[in-house]
Amino acid sequence: MRISETKYIDPVCYMSVNPQESDIYVDHKGERYFFCAEACKQKFLADPSKYIKPKSWWDRWLDKHIRANEEEFGPEGPECHTKLMGPPGSKCN
Numbered sequence: 001m002r003i004s005e006t007k008y009i010d011p012v013c014y015m016s017v018n019p020q021e022s023d024i025y026v027d028h029k030g031e032r033y034f035f036c037a038e039a040c041k042q043k044f045l046a047d048p049s050k051y052i053k054p055k056s057w058w059d060r061w062l063d064k065h066i067r068a069n070e071e072e073f074g075p076e077g078p079e080c081h082t083k084l085m086g087p088p089g090s091k092c093n
């Protein structure tokens with residue numbers, strides 16, 4: 001996923017934040033969190049664990065498959081969609 005297409009959600013107030021327009025962010029445990037305002041960032045820093053939701057098994061499953069697909073086909077994805085997440089050896093018809 002390219003950064004320009006990525007929407008970040010402010011974990012404190014759930015507003016969507018465009019990372020190209022905001023330089024209010026925190027790098028926490030390998031993840032970057034963007035905030036709509038300095039006040040939200042300060043709330044987050046006071047108690048990060050309160051605002052970070054653990055990823056569900058479904059999110060982890062998707063992450064794993066997105067990475068596997070990227071390794072196999074590169075960031076642009078396969079030329080045909082039947083290959084994507086299909087069983088090994090799937091053929092395009």
Ligand SMILES: [Zn+2]
Binds near residue numbers: 014
């Ligand atoms: Zn906010």
